[in-house]
């Protein structure tokens with residue numbers, strides 16, 4: 001793993017750095033590239049502007065590792081309000097939530113209960129709720145959340161990370177549930193014994209897992225494959241493999257982050273692929289922003305250019 005990536009990922013956990021950088025105007029400028037605004041209304045506006053292009057969205061309120069259950073309750077209420085609002089506007093918009101934002105550090109059962117509340121409301125409104133995957137210390141509990149939620153709901157998706165050595169085995173057992181899986185490479189700083197650290201190994205793992213998902217999705221048994229990646233190589237390989245086994249374009253989905261490879265997003269939607277953009281919003285954007293910088297050195301240069309411009 002690159003030294004720059006390691007430093008940025010460590011920095012993402014620094015409260016001191018967060019308090020220093022979030023106040024600076026140049027950081028805020030750079031953040032705007034990836035985030036239409038700090039409130040849900042901006043994310044909803046951005047969803048409206050993507051609608052005519054045939055691109056759906058997923059909204060996510062930034063914030064993780066909350067420390068009081070009242071905070072998790074208010075996040076729950078926030079998502080219920082967002083679901084109502086996007087339904088009133090008939091937007092093709094789902095939501096995605098980090099388990100620790102609903103209190104996983106505090107209490108498993110209450111976290112499950114909050115997801116149940118949100119997913120039940122979303123089901124009534126014909127929308128999906130995705131469970132994000134955080135660092136490796138949360139994987140067991142997050143998969144357990146998914147198992148319990150999937151038992152009662154069809155409209156729940158789980159994110160799995162290709163960089164983890166364990167993911168192939170996790171996916172194999174999850175397949176019994178006819179799951180909806182968003183496969184990503186993985187964004188956290190994990191040790192060698194837990195995760196592949198070389199890009200080529202992560203990519204190879206992503207493609208192996210993608211093969212399994214595409215094959216399962218082609219059985220029309222309820223398994224749905226979602227690929228959360230900006231990587232042109234991964235996307236081309238997924239399209240080729242799906243085409244080779246006759247899986248129609250609308251039967252699987254690509255997801256990218258707001259502001260990243262916009263032209264590719266448009267092209268995929270125009271070519272008839274299911275395409276969704278994940279839009280983050282909220283005030284707690286520092287750790288998330290640092291993970292975006294770590295993903296791509298060019299993003300750091302973008303920050304530096306903003307620093308120079310003031």
Ligand code: FDA
Nearest residue numbers: 132133159184185186187228229230231255256257260278
């Ligand atoms: P990677 O970073 O390996 O880059 C490969 C290539 O993609 C680059 O060479 C370039 O061509 C292109 N590319 C990548 N970033 C670009 C950029 N900023 N601008 C232009 N081109 C770029 N992670 C996690 O741990 N848990 C989660 O729950 C989620 N959820 C999630 C949802 C969605 C919808 C997405 C898109 C991503 C996530 N992630 C995530 C993040 C994910 O794990 C990963 O860190 C990023 O997607 C970056 O990896 P890529 O696959 O995009 O390619």
